[in-house]
Amino acid sequence: MTATPPQPNSPSVPGAPGHPARQASFPVRSARGARLAVRDTLALVALPLVAALVLPAAFAGGGTRRWFGGRAESQRAEAQAAKDAAAAAFYELDTAQRDLRISIETIAAVDASPAARRAITDFEALGRRIDEVSHQYIQAVDAHDLDRDDLEASAAAHARTELTKAKDELDNAKRELDRFTDGLGPLLGKAETQLARLAPAVERARQGLLSASNALDAVRGSGLQADDLAARLAALAPELTKLNQGAGQHGVPQTLERAERVAREAEAVRVEAERLPEKAAEIDHRLVSLRTRAQALTTRAGQVEPVLSELRRRFTVACWQDLQGVPDQAGENVRQAELKLKEAQAARDEQRWPDATALLSTVRALLNSTDESVSAAGDRLRQLNAVQKDPQQEIDRTRFAIRDAQRLAMAGRNTPDPRHARPLDDSVARLERAIGTLEGRHPDYWHFLTETEAVRQTVARVVAQIREERGGAH
Known part of the structure; x- marks a missing residue:
């Protein structure tokens, strides 16, 4: 029974352009898992080829071939051995190329650096070289029918020579492939590290959004508004959609960066939401405290004029002239502070927390300035009394x-x-x-x-x- 070697462009040939295994695209999850999946698939696809190349030699005979002794059969056996060795070399090269393709796909999915682009280009050039030697091997197989009954010794010797040459070329290509694979170590390690970070980062982002949403619901349940926080959380919804669409659509580096950013922003919303009741209580306390302080300063400001009167009576103009405007300025500052306190109270009642905080800061600055100017008059009198005495x-x-x-x-x-x-x-x-x-x-x-x-x-x-x-x- 004569076995017809597969044609170069036949889809049944592993490594041929139309072969399903050569066209297969495996989703990149982890590089190690991807390699194992490809290797298992490749073994199932490629083994029939080896069987097609090897089994005819093993099972020919049995009444189907007339055996002729001597040199012709010896040459036939050597040619068949060369054919088997070439088939094994082809399978080994094809397997290595498929493993390397998974690595290249991993790098391409993660790394857009010049080094990564150069590696992809070099792999494509190496693939063309492998296609060339694979084509030569298939041609050598097609050109010689080692199962012919009338195979002459010279034809068998010629077949052995061409098949041995094809095997050598396959081995050379395999060595080139191995050297190229060794050089990919740093790029592949970097890519696998990013892939290992991707799934946990996306999960952290999702959990962060969930925690922020729960914290926001709890705050609203207590009667506090958090419209600004709700708006910030809603703005993250499109980002979550892109995360759910996956790195295959948006790229691994972009998805990793997006996941980390979403996690940070969601965490900020959660922290602010959980602190909101405390913030409201703090604003209430500051309102009471600053209102009390404004009242006290109103009383103290009224005491500046008697101090100025004593300064005018006992000391020269240069000792008190710069303090003349303190009573009027203090009164104006207190009035402004009281007005801002009313605005801050309104903002707090409407739960406009940023506005309330800003207004309270303005009140505090006004009262600090008033306190300093009112204290300056009393301090001046004490200093002048001390130096006049001694x-x-x-x-x-x-x-x-x-x-x-x-x-x-x-x-x-x-x-x-x-x-x-x-x-x-x-x-x-x-x-x-x-x-x-x-x-x-x-x-x-x-x-x-x-x-x-x-x-x-x-x-x-x-x-x-x-x-x-x-x-x-x-």
């Missing part, structure tokens, strides 16, 4: 700061650094001039206090500079 305490305090800085500047030196000595010498002179302003019938105590404070600030800067330079030197 200016020497302020003088000694400032001189001590200068002397301490001078000792530091001279530490470990025979002469001070001019960068340090000059501002310290100027500070000594400035202090003496400030002391001179205390002489006369109407001393300007406030000028004296501002001057001594300025001297101490200058000295402090010099000390900080010396310590920074010496610290850097070590």
Whole structure:
């Protein structure tokens, strides 16, 4: 019985352009699982080919062939062995190519880098080389019928030569394929890592959306509105649709990025929803606290005018002139704060939480400013009373700061650094001039206090500079 070798373009040939196994496309889930699936499928498809190539030699005879002894049968056996070896090489190459195709599909689905695109192009070129040697092998099989009864020794020897050559070419192509596969390691590892992250990331996004929805329902059930949070959650619905459509439609990197972003945004909505009752209570507390503070400042602002009267009576104009506008400004600030408090209360009642928070921040800033200006009048009077009673305490305090800085500047030196000595010498002179302003019938105590404070600030800067330079030197 004569077996006809498969034709090069026959769909029954594994690796031929129309063969189902060559055209098969396997969904990429995990690279390892995909390879196993392909290998199992390939074994079922390709084994009949090996059987077609090998079985005729094994079962020919049995009354169907006339056996001739001698050289012809020896050559026939060698040719058949070469044919079997070539068939095995073809199957091994085809199997390796299919495994590699799964790897390339994995990389293509995940990686759009230049290296990945180059690998895909190189694989296509290698595929053309494999198709070429596969075609040569099939031609060699087609050209020689080793089951012919009248097969001559020379024809068998020629068949063996061509089949051996075809096997060598298949082996060379297999080695090229192996080298190419080895070089794909980094790209494949990166792709498989992303694939391994994909399913958990999508699941986290889905669970995050579910948790956010549940938290929002719980808040609304307690009587609080959360329209802004509901709008943010609704905006994620199209993203969930794309996640459900899968990476096959939208790409693995894009789907992975989308899943991580959806998970982050859903988590933010959940956290804000769960904190909303606490936020409402906090706003209520701030409303009460700031309202009480505004009332207290109204009382304190009314006490500024008597303080100013005493300042005017006992000290020069320069000591109190900058405080003249404090009572009017304090009253205006308190009125503005009370107005904003009413607006904040309305926003809270309507559960416009961002508006309520912003208005309360404005109220706090107004009251802080008022508190500082009202306190400034009382502080000024206390300072002036103290320096009028005993200016020497302020003088000694400032001189001590200068002397301490001078000792530091001279530490470990025979002469001070001019960068340090000059501002310290100027500070000594400035202090003496400030002391001179205390002489006369109407001393300007406030000028004296501002001057001594300025001297101490200058000295402090010099000390900080010396310590920074010496610290850097070590």
